Amino acid sequence: MSLDLTTTELSIAVAAGIAGAGYIGFILLPATSAYARLWEKLAAGFLTLFILAALLGIGGALGLAIVYSYDRYA
Numbered sequence: 128m129s130l131d132l133t134t135t136e137l138s139i140a141v142a143a144g145i146a147g148a149g150y151i152g153f154i155l156l157p158a159t160s161a162y163a164r165l166w167e168k169l170a171a172g173f174l175t176l177f178i179l180a181a182l183l184g185i186g187g188a189l190g191l192a193i194v195y196s197y198d199r200y201a
Contacts, residue, residue: 154178154179158172
């Protein structure tokens with residue numbers, strides 16, 4: 128079984144990996160290491176999901192705006 132990936136699929140996978148590593152390293156780990164009790168760590172980890180959703184939403188909106196207006200300014 129061979130896995131044929133296009134350049135676009137490979138670049139999306141690499142970008143998702145970098146974004147995931149950045150989320151873990153810059154948002155999740157500092158938030159959970161700031162607390163001592165397990166339930167506080169779990170709550171902080173859960174709340175970082177809202178930050179992740181906001182960042183993905185902003186990135187998606189910017190990307191959509193660029194794609195939508197690309198032919199007008201290109």
